[in-house]
Amino acid sequence: MNHFTALADVPDLALLLERAAECKRTPNAWSSLGRGRTLGMVFFNPSLRTRVSTHRAATLLGMDVVSMSPGSDTWLLETRDGVVMDGAAAEHIREAAAVLGRYVDILGIRSFAQLTNRDEDYAETILERFVACAGVPVISLESATRHPLQSLADMLTIEHFKRTSRPRVVLSWAPHPKALPQAVPNSFAEWAIAMGYELVITHPPGYELDERFTAGATITHDQDAAFDGADFVYAKNWSSYHDYGKILCQDMRWQITPEKMARTRNAYFMHCLPIRRNMIASDAVLDSPSSIIIEQAANRVPAAQAVLRTILEAQ
Numbered sequence: 001m002n003h004f005t006a007l008a009d010v011p012d013l014a015l016l017l018e019r020a021a022e023c024k025r026t027p028n029a030w031s032s033l034g035r036g037r038t039l040g041m042v043f044f045n046p047s048l049r050t051r052v053s054t055h056r057a058a059t060l061l062g063m064d065v066v067s068m069s070p071g072s073d074t075w076l077l078e079t080r081d082g083v084v085m086d087g088a089a090a091e092h093i094r095e096a097a098a099v100l101g102r103y104v105d106i107l108g109i110r111s112f113a114q115l116t117n118r119d120e121d122y123a124e125t126i127l128e129r130f131v132a133c134a135g136v137p138v139i140s141l142e143s144a145t146r147h148p149l150q151s152l153a154d155m156l157t158i159e160h161f162k163r164t165s166r167p168r169v170v171l172s173w174a175p176h177p178k179a180l181p182q183a184v185p186n187s188f189a190e191w192a193i194a195m196g197y198e199l200v201i202t203h204p205p206g207y208e209l210d211e212r213f214t215a216g217a218t219i220t221h222d223q224d225a226a227f228d229g230a231d232f233v234y235a236k237n238w239s240s241y242h243d244y245g246k247i248l249c250q251d252m253r254w255q256i257t258p259e260k261m262a263r264t265r266n267a268y269f270m271h272c273l274p275i276r277r278n279m280i281a282s283d284a285v286l287d288s289p290s291s292i293i294i295e296q297a298a299n300r301v302p303a304a305q306a307v308l309r310t311i312l313e314a315q
């Protein structure tokens with residue numbers, strides 16, 4: 001494996017999950033693999049779990065880490081080609097990516113969807129520019145359309161907690177005050193389908209995701225029916241893909257409550273975090289024994305470690 005930006009970059013999903021499970025069991029077993037090598041992380045957007053878990057994963061492998069946030073602790077970057085740079089951006093992404101590629105051995109990039117121009121977001125302009133110009137392996141720390149490190153941790157979590165070989169996994173839209181990207185649900189659907197789970201996606205009308213990610217899932221506007229018999233409930237808000245970036249619904253009846261969880265087969269509750277309490281899910285759900293959100297977040301470390309380990313071993 002060279003880059004890690006999407007499921008398509010993973011040659012063997014079962015092997016990567018096995019490696020993540022190994023990293024969870026014996027995190028110190030590869031402590032010199034990355035000695036003398038550096039991970040660079042560029043955050044165009046805020047981060048708590050991704051920043052700290054990926055940093056931790058790299059240090060477990062003996063790597064050095066350098067993180068930056070363009071516009072606050074490094075220059076604001078211009079991403080458009082052919083423009084007169086007389087505005088706020090002091091440096092073009094072309095130079096920034098090429099220079100960082102000379103300083104680090106693996107480069108992580110976080111660049112969220114802007115939610116204004118769907119074609120631009122779905123072309124992954126910023127991530128692809130780093131892939132093209134950096135000359136080193138690039139890992140996505142959540143791009144415009146995907147969050148593969150999150151999905152790997154999610155699959156590791158489901159594999160650990162599942163009670164049947166093919167669990168019924170429900171991805172439920174839930175209300176939120178802001179327009180959020182489709183990256184997490186896109187990736188979750190892509191990975192859950194590849195794992196062979198029974199994936200049910202439920203959302204209000206107009207929130208259909210890009211079918212390239214959801215082909216193979218059951219899609220319903222009936223949240224109650226979706227929850228019947230669920231083994232896992234994965235809550236997430238996203239903005240509309242078809243009416244791009246718009247909020248079409250803020251109906252609080254879509255919030256995940258104990259009454260809804262009672263329809264399930266004693267399902268575990270999951271969310272990628274950060275979660276807005278009493279918007280996406282009620283306190284009673286988040287604080288119940290069924291909630292595995294902290295375990296899920298903890299699994300970000302072995303997930304990132306497995307990805308970095310696999311890239312380092314291939315270098």
Ligand code: SN0
Binds near residue numbers: 142181183273274276
């Ligand atoms: C991001 C998202 O893609 O939905 C990151 C999730 C890992 N979430 C947010 O931006 C939440 C922002 C907020 O104000 O709640």
